[in-house]
Amino acid sequence: MKGVNAGDTAWMLAATALVLLMTPALGLFYAGLVRSKNTLNTFMMCIAALAFATVMWAAVGYSLAFDEGNGFIGGLDHVFLHDVAFTPREGTTIPHLLFFAFQATFCIVTVALVSGAVVERMSFGPFLIFASLWSVLVYAVMAHWAFGGGWLQAHGTLDFAGGVPVEMGSGFSALAAALVVGARKDYGRQALLPHNAVYVLLGAGLLWFGWFGFNGGSGFSTGNPGILAFTNTLLCPAATLVVWFLLDLVRDRRVTAIGAATAIIVGCVGITPAGGYISPGWALALGALAALPSYAIIVWRPRTRVDETLDVLAAHGVAGFTGILFIGFFAQQSWNGVADGLAYGDASQLGHQALAALAAPAYAFAMTFVLLKAIGVLMPLRGTPHDEAIGMDVRHHGEEAYATGEGAILITAEAGVAEPVPVGDPG
Amino acid sequence: MKLVIGIVRPEQANDVLEALYRAEVRGVSLSRVQGHGGELDRVETYRGTTVKMGLAEKVRFEIAVSDEFVDPTIEALCEGARTGEVGDGKIFVVPLERAVRIRTGETDHGAVTPVGS
Numbered sequence: 001m002k003g004v005n006a007g008d009t010a011w012m013l014a015a016t017a018l019v020l021l022m023t024p025a026l027g028l029f030y031a032g033l034v035r036s037k038n039t040l041n042t043f044m045m046c047i048a049a050l051a052f053a054t055v056m057w058a059a060v061g062y063s064l065a066f067d068e069g070n071g072f073i074g075g076l077d078h079v080f081l082h083d084v085a086f087t088p089r090e091g092t093t094i095p096h097l098l099f100f101a102f103q104a105t106f107c108i109v110t111v112a113l114v115s116g117a118v119v120e121r122m123s124f125g126p127f128l129i130f131a132s133l134w135s136v137l138v139y140a141v142m143a144h145w146a147f148g149g150g151w152l153q154a155h156g157t158l159d160f161a162g163g164v165p166v167e168m169g170s171g172f173s174a175l176a177a178a179l180v181v182g183a184r185k186d187y188g189r190q191a192l193l194p195h196n197a198v199y200v201l202l203g204a205g206l207l208w209f210g211w212f213g214f215n216g217g218s219g220f221s222t223g224n225p226g227i228l229a230f231t232n233t234l235l236c237p238a239a240t241l242v243v244w245f246l247l248d249l250v251r252d253r254r255v256t257a258i259g260a261a262t263a264i265i266v267g268c269v270g271i272t273p274a275g276g277y278i279s280p281g282w283a284l285a286l287g288a289l290a291a292l293p294s295y296a297i298i299v300w301r302p303r304t305r306v307d308e309t310l311d312v313l314a315a316h317g318v319a320g321f322t323g324i325l326f327i328g329f330f331a332q333q334s335w336n337g338v339a340d341g342l343a344y345g346d347a348s349q350l351g352h353q354a355l356a357a358l359a360a361p362a363y364a365f366a367m368t369f370v371l372l373k374a375i376g377v378l379m380p381l382r383g384t385p386h387d388e389a390i391g392m393d394v395r396h397h398g399e400e401a402y403a404t405g406e407g408a409i410l411i412t413a414e415a416g417v418a419e420p421v422p423v424g425d426p427g
Numbered sequence: 428m429k430l431v432i433g434i435v436r437p438e439q440a441n442d443v444l445e446a447l448y449r450a451e452v453r454g455v456s457l458s459r460v461q462g463h464g465g466e467l468d469r470v471e472t473y474r475g476t477t478v479k480m481g482l483a484e485k486v487r488f489e490i491a492v493s494d495e496f497v498d499p500t501i502e503a504l505c506e507g508a509r510t511g512e513v514g515d516g517k518i519f520v521v522p523l524e525r526a527v528r529i530r531t532g533e534t535d536h537g538a539v540t541p542v543g544s
Contacts, residue, residue: 186441189441190441386510386512389436389438389439389510390438394469394471398469398470398471398472399471399472399473400471403471403473403480405478406461406482407461407463407480407481407482408471408478408479408480408481409478409479409480409481410476410477410478411470411477411478411479
């Protein structure tokens with residue numbers, strides 16, 4: 001076994017922090033896309049992932065994902081960080097503890113991603129339960145398949161930074177969640193518009209920044225695969241942006257800002273599985289290609305009755321699917337040192353990739369569907385139409401994102417007003 | 428000629444617009460206002476500061492109509508704005524002395540009748 005490498009460890013410490021930033025960045029991105037009365041609730045779903053996914057990951061998720069176990073799920077030897085310390089994680093040159101933290105940030109952001117399907121109507125309590133269980137039952141299982149020595153990895157599926165557990169896992173779970181929770185009461189009746197496009201752009205920019213740690217760190221070293229993935233994370237989303245601009249121009253003769261923010265995400269997602277396996281040239285091609293199916297679904301989906309509110313399926317599920325399959329065609333051993341794709345003479349790699357592209361969506365969708373149905377039996381997943389009309393911020397958090405303070409009456413400790421009272425009788 | 432003022436919940440504003448449209452009432456102004464009308468107020472907490480939010484967000488519709496449109500307008504406002512909970516709002520009808528359409532100089536009945544009807 002190799003020892004701990006100082007350079008690799010230094011980079012992975014930074015990369016872990018970069019990936020952690022993606023979750024509040026996603027919160028900002030999502031918060032800008034909803035109506036102002038749901039700003040805080042939407043952001044808080046991402047913050048909740050920082051809380052609950054992290055604790056669940058430390059408790060059992062990490063072990064089930066990365067302990068040996070069987071092909072489907074890992075074992076329980078690392079429950080509560082048992083045996084996770086300073087010796088290198090097998091196959092890497094970084095301390096096991098750091099490997100754990102890096103992987104934790106992936107679990108967190110993936111849980112946060114799924115919230116995009118249910119914002120503006122799902123109650124906060126049931127969401128916390130869902131997020132906690134989902135991080136184990138869906139994320140940890142799929143992470144084991146792709147990264148932890150599970151059956152997909154054993155079959156030879158290449159997934160550099162999480163096309164299977166992160167992107168397809170969140171995207172197809174989002175579709176199931178939207179179907180179980182149901183549409184917002186005003187969906188299809190009123191225009192439900194993003195309330196702050198600047199948040200959306202800033203959130204997308206910060207996500208892209210964090211994604212350099214996400215993809216660049218997934219080589220677990222400062223070696224070539226990480227460098228390749230890092231630079232591909234610059235190139236691929238840029239190509240997606242260019243194509244998205246053109247698609248916008250063709251469709252409406254104007255280039256939209258929220259479209260651009262979406263394109264950044266789609267490009268980053270597309271390169272996530274493929275980052276360390278394809279050449280920079282093919283990364284540009286992947287970025288251009290990935291724009292097409294995601295754009296089509298984003299245009300089509302709001303005309304359906306499926307209120308998958310923030311298009312997690314299109315931006316993550318479908319772009320991840322594109323990226324996973326792309327490896328099967330254009331992986332290049334001279335760049336990645338691992339395997340060739342169909343275009344470079346190895347057709348079997350496409351088969352391995354196709355297997356992942358079928359299994360991951362099927363499992364994510366089915367498990368999320370069952371999980372939410374089960375929670376729904378125990379408690380209502382959403383509040384009344386009246387709650388929804390008031391907005392989730394006031395209903396679930398007792399705060400407003402844009403409180404002006406006008407008409408606010410200070411409640412002092414002596415007065416101690418706990419119950420709402422008529423305004424005419426201020427006590 | 429009357430000025431119908433309707434103060435309604437912001438979340439009902441779209442329903443009110445729809446109801447007005449169906450009643451063929453076309454000339455509408457609306458503004459965001461804050462007020463209170465005896466409904467329960469919300470308690471919010473920001474760190475250590477707890478406050479009662481005494482003013483609620485409302486949308487104020489102002490609709491100048493000829494006499495035969497007063498009742499349909501009021502009905503449309505009620506239909507669109509009513510939820511049955513305290514805080515649905517109020518409607519005030521006040522007499523209107525004059526109205527002028529700036530573009531043409533038409534006055535009174537002509538001024539409050541939509542173009543083309």
